[in-house]
Amino acid sequence: MSSETAFTYRDGWFCCEDASLIDIAARFGTPAYVYSRAAIAARFAAYRRSLRGIPNRVCYAVKANSNIAILQLLASLGAGFDIVSGGELFRVLAAGADPATVVFSGVGKTREEIDFALARGIHSFNCESADELALLAEIAGRRNTTASVALRVNPDVDAITHPYISTGLKEHKFGIDIAVVESVYRRMARYPRLAATGVSCHIGSQLLSIAPLIEAADKMIALVARLRAAGFPIRHLDLGGGLGVSYRPTETAADIDEFISRLRPRLASDIELMLEPGRSIIAEAGILLSRVLFEKQNGSKTFVIVDAGMNDLIRPTLYHAHHEITPVEQSPLPPRIADIVGPVCETGDFFARDREIVPLAPGSLIAIRTAGAYGFVLASNYNSRPRPVELLVDGAEVHVIRRRETYDDLLRGEQLV
Numbered sequence: 162m163s164s165e166t167a168f169t170y171r172d173g174w175f176c177c178e179d180a181s182l183i184d185i186a187a188r189f190g191t192p193a194y195v196y197s198r199a200a201i202a203a204r205f206a207a208y209r210r211s212l213r214g215i216p217n218r219v220c221y222a223v224k225a226n227s228n229i230a231i232l233q234l235l236a237s238l239g240a241g242f243d244i245v246s247g248g249e250l251f252r253v254l255a256a257g258a259d260p261a262t263v264v265f266s267g268v269g270k271t272r273e274e275i276d277f278a279l280a281r282g283i284h285s286f287n288c289e290s291a292d293e294l295a296l297l298a299e300i301a302g303r304r305n306t307t308a309s310v311a312l313r314v315n316p317d318v319d320a321i322t323h324p325y326i327s328t329g330l331k332e333h334k335f336g337i338d339i340a341v342v343e344s345v346y347r348r349m350a351r352y353p354r355l356a357a358t359g360v361s362c363h364i365g366s367q368l369l370s371i372a373p374l375i376e377a378a379d380k381m382i383a384l385v386a387r388l389r390a391a392g393f394p395i396r397h398l399d400l401g402g403g404l405g406v407s408y409r410p411t412e413t414a415a416d417i418d419e420f421i422s423r424l425r426p427r428l429a430s431d432i433e434l435m436l437e438p439g440r441s442i443i444a445e446a447g448i449l450l451s452r453v454l455f456e457k458q459n460g461s462k463t464f465v466i467v468d469a470g471m472n473d474l475i476r477p478t479l480y481h482a483h484h485e486i487t488p489v490e491q492s493p494l495p496p497r498i499a500d501i502v503g504p505v506c507e508t509g510d511f512f513a514r515d516r517e518i519v520p521l522a523p524g525s526l527i528a529i530r531t532a533g534a535y536g537f538v539l540a541s542n543y544n545s546r547p548r549p550v551e552l553l554v555d556g557a558e559v560h561v562i563r564r565r566e567t568y569d570d571l572l573r574g575e576q577l578v
């Protein structure tokens with residue numbers, strides 16, 4: 162089941178799989194993140210299908226959506242995990258996943274995080290600096306173990322995406338300059354506790370064009386050949402995540418099949434391809450369900466005020482990201498132009514500006530689409546707003562995978578003096 166078939170109108174009401182969103186709102190309240198199990202599974206299966214015949218490991222990027230029920234689902238489907246913190250490793254373990262499937266990325270790992278990951282026996286570390294290698298070697302020595310390492314290479318490729326999620330240019334903080342990375346591999350040989358087993362890169366997120374990914378892949382494949390010729394036993398090539406999804410009807414998602422079919426002839430048969438997809442697995446499988454509170458007119462502008470805010474979904478204001486907004490009740494009325502905004506005390510608290518949308522009476526429901534990735538994970542308690550419930554729909558069944566926060570949750574850890 163694709164995301165288009167997971168979220169559809171049935172008898173005039175918008176549904177997630179076989180569950181009606183109006184019933185979901187009545188049972189669990191709003192705002193609510195609602196995910197389709199079938200849509201997540203379909204996206205993961207699309208990767209596995211495309212990769213058939215290539216030795217591979219698909220490590221879901223936990224940062225995109227780290228709910229433990231979603232990690233559990235992906236682990237059950239055979240996913241590994243790409244983590245960027247000790248907290249993400251903790252979540253992966255809580256989901257019952259095998260630590261041997263985990264790769265640890267990130268530009269600023271702490272001593273405690275590295276120690277935790279080594280103690281749990283993760284697959285490998287994607288290291289980003291000479292200092293990090295020294296720290297990893299020291300901790301591995303103390304634990305009397307060997308750490309598998311891939312250097313994260315900065316291939317100096319323009320990912321052609323939003324500047325905040327572009328990571329593969331020289332001026333970015335990420336990775337080690339491809340021009341000097343071989344000397345860093347050579348220096349790694351001085352650490353007997355480090356095994357250079359891979360190379361990695363990640364050039365950015367929400368890439369709609371495959372071309373930059375292939376450009377980066379070509380540079381990385383050439384690097385693998387040079388490293389192998391120099392005697393490094395490189396076993397895996399990690400090309401990160403980044404495939405983009407369709408946030409607006411005019412946008413075409415990056416095609417997994419096209420990416421893999423262009424990659425396939427370039428790969429040596431004895432290298433394991435690792436990918437770290439996040440957004441392309443989970444974005445389209447989730448919506449943010451919200452209820453209209455009021456409508457008001459300020460001058461010539463119409464504002465529809467809903468009960469979700471920028472604290473629940475920050476992408477529109479953070480990245481000027483577009484999310485389609487679907488009324489839960491199909492309406493025969495002609496659309497008009499309105500801003501859809503939240504209750505937070507910030508002008509940046511909006512989901513849509515000057516959007517064509519049918520009139521929405523107070524009490525009606527909207528689905529803010531393609532909200533499964535970088536949605537709940539970026540939610541905060543700003544304005545002391547409890548974070549929403551998260552629900553996983555499986556057919557007609559609705560599972561609460563994170564309960565709605567309460568006012569007591571807001572005070573957790575705080576104390577009077």
Ligand SMILES: Cc1ncc(COP(=O)(O)O)c(C=O)c1O
Binds near residue numbers: 365401403437438441
């Ligand atoms: C190292 C790394 N891998 C994977 C990802 C996941 O990217 P995406 O969600 O675009 O697939 C990211 C996202 O920023 C990342 O930094």
